Amino acid sequence: MSSSFPTPKGVSEYVPPRADLFYAIRAAFAEQARLAGYGYLELAVFEDTNLFRRGVGESTDVVSKEMYTFEDRGGRSLTLRPEFTAGVLRSVLANGLHKQGALPVKVWTTGPAFRAERPQQGRYRQFYQLDLEAIGSDDPRVDAETIAIASRWYRSLGLTQIRLMLNSLGCRECRPAYRALLQEFLRGLDLDEPTRERIEINPLRVLDDKRPEVREQVAKAPLMADHLCDACQAHHDRVRELLADLGIEWEDSPTLVRGLDYYTRTTYEFEHPLLGAQSAIGGGGRYDGLSEDIGGPALPGIGFGLGLDRTILALEAEGTGFAAAPRCEVFGVALGEPAERRLFTMIDELRGAGVAADMAYGGKKLKGAMKDADRSGARYALILGERDIAAGSVQLKDLAGGDQTAVPLTELTATLKERLSR
Incomplete structure (x- = not known):
């Protein structure tokens, strides 16, 4: 609604x-x-x-x-x-x-x-x-x-x-001499009353009139460039x-x-x-x-x-192709509550290192969270589960190519910055 x-x-x-x-x-x-x-x-x-x-x-x-x-x-x-x-x-x-x-x-x-x-x-x-x-x-x-x-x-x-x-x-x-010359020219045209009043206040404004019928009449007006x-x-x-x-x-x-x-x-x-x-x-x-x-x-x-x-x-x-910097380069997906807690700190650390990062919220399952990752426009997804935490690593998935590799948590920031710079 x-x-x-x-x-x-x-x-x-x-x-x-x-x-x-x-x-x-x-x-x-x-x-x-x-x-x-x-x-x-x-x-x-x-x-x-x-x-x-x-x-x-x-x-x-x-x-x-x-x-x-x-x-x-x-x-x-x-x-x-x-x-x-x-x-x-x-x-x-x-x-x-x-x-x-x-x-x-x-x-x-x-x-x-x-x-x-x-x-x-x-x-x-x-x-x-x-x-x-x-x-x-x-x-x-x-x-x-x-x-x-x-x-x-x-x-x-x-x-x-x-x-x-x-x-x-x-x-x-x-400009005063040119103004007088322009006024003399404009007074001889067939213009509506508001425009005629403008001639006396500031005749240059008449030259700025966008109406075709006015532009046609002022086409031969004297020009400031000549004076x-x-x-x-x-x-x-x-x-x-x-x-x-x-x-x-x-x-x-x-x-x-x-x-x-x-x-x-x-x-x-x-x-x-x-x-x-x-x-x-x-x-x-x-x-x-x-x-x-x-x-x-x-x-x-x-x-x-x-x-x-x-x-x-x-x-x-x-269609120049000029684009804003991405709002999300890396998207985190947590499998289970312990992983959510650890991933939350990882995302904050990545942001502190200058990487645009976001994550799935609301305890979503893997399928729903990966849909969020695709919609985010991120290049990579971080998938973290309890087994990954125990192994001291995280799954890094290329969302365009589909390749997925385990990256040690101690090397994650450096790995991502190197890949994103390509």
Whole structure:
């Protein structure tokens, strides 16, 4: 009988064995971040609503349509985080990390984020991201570093069809003139009233509109790439040179603006063609004015958010063969109560030696316990009876080939580690 409480609609929930893959790819990212000098940051799941209004932008769909906002018992307006960057920057400032050492502050975090969207494959109301941020430097090498970390992680998972889309959104010096030019163009189009209102608030958001009828009309809109100031053009050229030096391929995407207001200069997105309409599996960019927007000092920054849900979908679509470490390598089967007691300590000793081990519970007979061994996915079964205890040995059975041999208890751990390493 199933529970009368189903999984909440729009939640990307993971259970074994798929959850093992979720954990493994997250652990693989943690190692890439560590190798590049990024420290782990554990964030609050909810923030003051104004953090997102001021940081992400009132004109974005995220803020205007998709946030889960509520009042707490003190009447304060709080919001479940719809993205990570604003919260990471808030935490860096609140904890004074930008004052404690050399810049940039390099941190990463992970967890769920929340948006009130129409659920579909790859788009959820509760979804999971890996977030990495470098705060306090405008060096183009930092831009290229963040892209390289994400690219190396995707490659480590075996993904081969990732496409990197790259653009520059200029800065607060050159964007105003482009904004006026874009507004003049957009005002002449046949657009609905909400879109026309968006032209006056943030016209770049219109370029991000996914509706075919809008995309067709804006196809000939002026592009930021053609109106960069000398400093932004030099920055963009340098980022591309650095990516070429690293052997990272990209495609220039002059219409790429992404969905958040804080982006400046370098903006990028990772796409996977096998995911259809939800092909974007991660992306990021520079946000050099965000710190000032939320009341902090001038601190340039760049970072990204990579979707764990869509990365898993991409792995499954490509069939890469990337797999989590086995939850069980050795499964113990005891014949009789004395053997159960001895086997219990043996399993614990194996775990202490780094071997993933489990055993049958509930006093099962040999047949039932061996079925459990097969279901566990273990490579070997340990079969222990009173005669084995008296002989100081245990039966080691290869569950794939069926071979079974007696192994002295004093040699068991070494024997298993040697066989499992093959």
